[in-house]
Amino acid sequence: MNIEIVSGSPRKESVTFRLALFLQKLLKEKTPHTINILDVREWNFPTLQEQVYSSIDNTPDEYKPLARRMFGANAFIIVTPEYNGSYTPPMKNLFDHFPKQFHKAFGIATASTGSMGGMRASQQLQLLVGALFGIPSPYMLITPQVDKKFDVEGNLIDESFSNSIHTFVTEFLWLAERVCCVKS
Numbered sequence: 001m002n003i004e005i006v007s008g009s010p011r012k013e014s015v016t017f018r019l020a021l022f023l024q025k026l027l028k029e030k031t032p033h034t035i036n037i038l039d040v041r042e043w044n045f046p047t048l049q050e051q052v053y054s055s056i057d058n059t060p061d062e063y064k065p066l067a068r069r070m071f072g073a074n075a076f077i078i079v080t081p082e083y084n085g086s087y088t089p090p091m092k093n094l095f096d097h098f099p100k101q102f103h104k105a106f107g108i109a110t111a112s113t114g115s116m117g118g119m120r121a122s123q124q125l126q127l128l129v130g131a132l133f134g135i136p137s138p139y140m141l142i143t144p145q146v147d148k149k150f151d152v153e154g155n156l157i158d159e160s161f162s163n164s165i166h167t168f169v170t171e172f173l174w175l176a177e178r179v180c181c182v183k184s
Contacts, residue, residue: 001033001180004073008040008080008091015147016111020079021154023109026169038069040090045097052099063097070098075176076134077107082121092128099132105176106134107168109141117144135179139171 007020053059059067110118129136
């Protein structure tokens, strides 16, 4: 199975990216799956005007590598900070360009340096995943004080957060493996 972790923070020194790094390392260690990070900072999309990309063939050449990853993913984990009660515009723009992710499992992970951990963004992401025709895992990873839980290399420094991570990853994998196997 191919899992793309979508890191939705556009900030150069993103603390949310620490969570994406941690999840990638953990999933690579614990599963046989292919785990990649799709970082929105690496793709300079214009704001969506008219065209969405429904296949690799109808995607402009400069975005074909990204299209291969989006269409080749069996499941996604979205990692985003909270921007004004929602997820980031670059992440939304990414999924606006590649909107229909039929029957793919989605894990939702939010993070902030504050005490709410992106809770409001997680609620908005549930609506987005449904609009993408994806299947959201009901177990979300809400990460308050992310800068105190993970170091800059994506290592867990607050062991008290381990149970939350374990539940999120276990439940996401349960869903993703079943959805992927049923489709195949």
